[in-house]
Amino acid sequence: MASILVLGGTSWLGGAVAARALALGHEVTCLARGESGQAPEGARLVSADRTHPGAYEALPARDSWDLVVDVARQPGQVRSAVAALAERSAHWAFVSSCSVYARHDEPGADESAALLPALDSDEATPEQYGEGKVACEQAVLKGRGGRALVARSGLIVGGGDPSERFGYWPGRFAQARQDGHAVLVPDCPDQRIQWVDVVDLAAWLVSAGLSGTTGVHNAVGPAVTFEHVLDTAARVAGFAGEVARADGDTLARLDVQEFMGPRSLPLWLRDPDWQAFMDRSGASAAAAGLAPRPLEDTVADSLAWEQTLGTARKRSRAGLDRVDELAMIESLAAQGLSIPD
Structure with a gap:
């Protein structure tokens, strides 16, 4: 039995890490404010705010941890964690992001690709997410003398996904199976899609x-085509109806947004500078043991989460409201600009 400290552990990925460690019989402590949810049953929750000095003094006294896992995005929190715990941990894993890269137009680029400049402050705004993660990586690697696992995650998907991007598609196909109408999709079948399942x-x-x-x-896992993802999502959702395809120019005229957010078609990328955002080399992680589950399993988990949230809900984080989508399809059909498939 190993002793594992999860800095977080009450929200999505941190909770999944804690749950996995518990399932393997390890002793798990989660340090978090406790405002994002509960620690998994069996884990010890230590309530502390990592923005406050002395936050780590609340941890139980012990000589060392076998593993510390940190999912933070704020450089100040990572720096303080490393300062307090680097010498008290045998191993360290930090979850970074592929958003640290300076360019997203290089298909298959590996970890040697150029990075954004590191943020020099302790707190990153949402717009500084990539720069903040670079600073976090540097703090971990410096504080641990290079003895750390830095996982630059791609699009994290699956059950519980707070972004609601990946799950939009099986959820929308399931809704369309029930109402009998078409689904609007971007006409970019060859765009590459890449993800890592939270499990x-x-x-x-x-x-x-x-x-x-x-x-x-x-x-990250292997990159596949958007068409493959959509076909799998439709099959898992039991949808065998029509789709209406619209190209990028048409969607832009309809004020449909790329990738995420309100009034968007999730995962769709129109900007040529971002075409390889979900197409990076995952060879290094695969060689180190990262093994993806079948896409069907990931889609099934995503669909179950969407159904828990309610597929007919208003879309604020990602996707189109169904009424708005159907109005677009009707308008496009009247103009002869969409082709049912």
Whole structure:
């Protein structure tokens, strides 16, 4: 039995890491404010605010931890954690992001690609997410003398996904199966889509972390086409109806947004500078043991989460409201600008 400290552990990925470690019989402590949810049953929750000095003094006294897993995005929190715990941990795993890269138009780029400049302050705004993660990585690697696992995660998906991006598609196909109408999709069948399932990522962080894996790795699975993702989502949702395809120019005229957010078609990328955002090399992580589950399993978990939230709900984080989508399809059909498939 190993002793594992999860800095977080009450929200999505941190909770999945804690749950995986518990399932393997390890002793798990979660340090978090406790405002994002509950720690998994069996874990010890230590309530502390990492923005406050002395936050780590609330942890139980012990000589060392076998593994510390940190999912933070604020450089100040990461720096203070490393300062307090680096010498008290055998292994360290930090979850970074592929958003640290300076360019997203290089298909298959590996971990040697150029990075954004590191943020020099302790707190990153949402717009400084990538720069903040670069600073976090630097703090971990410097504080641990390079002895750390840095997982640059891609799009994290699956059950519980707070972004609601990946799950939009199986959820929308399931809704369309019930109402009998078409689904609007972007006409970009060959665009590459890449992700990492939260279950797979959590399992790998625990196993690779405890085994002493170090270095920087793109935590992503293989890239596949958008068409393959949509076909799988439709099949898992039991949808066999029509789709209406619209090209990028048409969607832009309709004020449909790319990738995420209100009034968007999730995962769709029109900007040529971002075409490889979900198309990076995952060879290093695969060699270190990151193994993706079948896409069908990931889609099924995503669909179950969407159904829990309610597929007919108003879309604020990602996707189109169904009424708005159907009005677009009707308008496009009247103009002869969409082609049912």
